[in-house]
Amino acid sequence: MLKTYLYIPEQLNNQINNTARVQNISKAEVMRQALKNGLQKFIGQGNAGVEALFKLAELGKKYKLKGPRDSSMKMDEYLWGKDWSSSE
Numbered sequence: 714m715l716k717t718y719l720y721i722p723e724q725l726n727n728q729i730n731n732t733a734r735v736q737n738i739s740k741a742e743v744m745r746q747a748l749k750n751g752l753q754k755f756i757g758q759g760n761a762g763v764e765a766l767f768k769l770a771e772l773g774k775k776y777k778l779k780g781p782r783d784s785s786m787k788m789d790e791y792l793w794g795k796d797w798s799s800s801e
Contacts, residue, residue: 719744 721729729747733740772778784791 729740729743733743789795
């Protein structure tokens with residue numbers, strides 16, 4: 714295991730201490746479990762966006778939809794109706 718230093722707010726420290734006391738486990742174990750559970754949620758959220766994009770791409774292929782080939786270069790113009798490259 715690696716040792717890590719972390720600054721946390723006092724209220725969070727109190728919650729960690731209370732949880733450790735109630736569950737009869739160490740403060741370090743409470744933090745390890747919380748980090749593990751929290752990271753799993755973040756990882757799941759990251760994959761959801763990617764999966765949604767793949768589903769959109771599949772729908773595009775299925776219905777043979779075509780879009781502009783220069784959409785990455787003119788994204789703002791297509792989304793907002795404005796050409797940001799020109800000065801006003």
